[in-house]
Amino acid sequence: MSWLVSLPCTRAEAEALSAEQPELEALADAPVVVTREIDEASGRWQLDAYLDDRPGPALLALIRALAPSAKGVEPSIEELPEADWVTLSQQGLEPVQAGRFFVHTSSYADRAPVGSVPFLIDAGQAFGTGGHDTTAGCLAMLDRLARRGVRPRAIADIGTGTGLLAFAALALWPRARAIASDIDPASIAVTRKNAAINHVPLGRGAGRLALALAPGTDHPAIRRRAPYDLVVANILAGPLITLAPDIASVTAPGGHAILAGLIARQMEPVLAAYRAHGFRLAARGGSAEWPCLLLIKRQRHGWRRKQRALHRASPSDATFGSW
Template sequence: MSWLISLPCTRDEAEALSGEVPALDALADAPVVVTREIDEAAGRWQLDAYVETRPGADLLTLLQALVPSAKGVKPSVEQLPDKDWLTLSQQGLEPVRAGRFFVHTSYHADAVPAGATPFLIDAGQAFGTGGHDTTAGCLAMLDRLAARGASPRAIADIGTGTGLLAFAALALWPRARAIASDIDPASIEVTRTNAAINGVALGQAAGQLALAVAPGTDHPAIRRRAPYDLVVANILAGPLITLAPDIAAATAPGGRAILAGLIARQMEPVLAAYRARGFRLAARGGSAEWPCLLLVKRRRHGWRRRERALHRASASDATFGSW
């Protein structure tokens, strides 16, 4: 990457840019867009877009349209020094220790602690390198479940991103039947690559990970394997609420769901959607800002096989990100 475009934005705008952005995805040379909080006290956020060639007026106009709060602000455009930005990005991602898990990039491959369960996940096209509080919270919750003696036999990771949470679940319960899905085909290819790197067997048998490109649970392979003792969905609040009927339908009575990707102020609406479908809150983990919820489905709410999902995503759901 040789050019950096920066614009101020709000937190809500930053969250909206954390998933798929069709306007950018349609570009032949789409920029790499990241958002970050630059002043917590003042609530100031910033959009940074990296491109390989000097940006034209059309791209600058498009980026400004994505952050309406910056209307009238001239984008900052600077040429970056000629460096190996991929290597630098890997150096900047510190390893994450969550329970027994140690998630690291190639740069930190020699730093694995004794006794840890390591996963090598380099930064790439998909979300879920372990560095975000939501992913780390899910890893810690999985570890917590195993420590308490849980033994799920059927596991689904909905919106898998890099595959990390599915890999962790199989490491804890190597005899389980597991499937990982994502609406983005690129995420499934990233998961396939990461599985090979981390020695995770792909396939349909117990102890292997099946993969599916699917919006939520809407895939024959996901329906065929239901009901699940454990469903993990580290996505965003909007899709979590949208998918509540489907996740409930796919979860066995007494089964568990780990939900993350929401911020603290979104917790009650998400919980309300799942309580209405027979779940109760069993534990809360994660961080204060990014909670990770462990839900248990009440046994009086049975499961029935369906041929189609109860809810299909509408076009407006896309603003909530990839799931």
């Protein structure tokens, strides 16, 4: 990225940016948009959009539409030296404590609380460093399941991002067979690197993590390992709804699904899609704005191996691992 467009915004606008932005996503060279709190005392926030080229009037208008509160404010437009701005924008992340897990960057490697399960996840080009409410909510929900005595033998992390949630699941259930998938090759590469850093063994057997480059569940390795006692999907509301039949098809009767990446107003449509495929809501975690849903598949629906995905995710839905 070589250009930066900055605008003041409100916290509400910053949080709303985690929802889908079809106008930006439709662009061939969509900007990377991040938000940050400038001053906690005054509640000042800022929107930063990183672009490959100097933005024209049309793109500037789209960016300005993301922060209506800044109407009348001229955006700051700055040319930047070549750098990996996706990574740089995530540097300085504070560590996150979620359940028994302590997720940190290299800067906090020596600060893990006694008795915690630490994971080193440095900033990079994949979602899932633990700093977002959705990832932290999933970590807390995994911990909650373990404390309840749930013991899954087969686990799938769909849209793994950095691999963090799959690592956490294996830390809780070290005898399980686990697989992590993502549609983005960069995420699979990041997960492989993070697995080595955190001493998570890769492979096909019990206690090891298999990796698959796939949209949703559409991969032979994912299908062969089904049914799963636990499926985790921290993606977006649209893909979650699209994947409801596929996730249902690989989840064992009585099995659990942890869903996140949706905002509060998207919860009912997501739940409706999964209820239609035999799930019921067992618990809600996460934050008020970013719910984390724990579902259980009803016994009466049974399980059958699908020969073919009936609702294969289209490229427009392919945002797995983007959180």
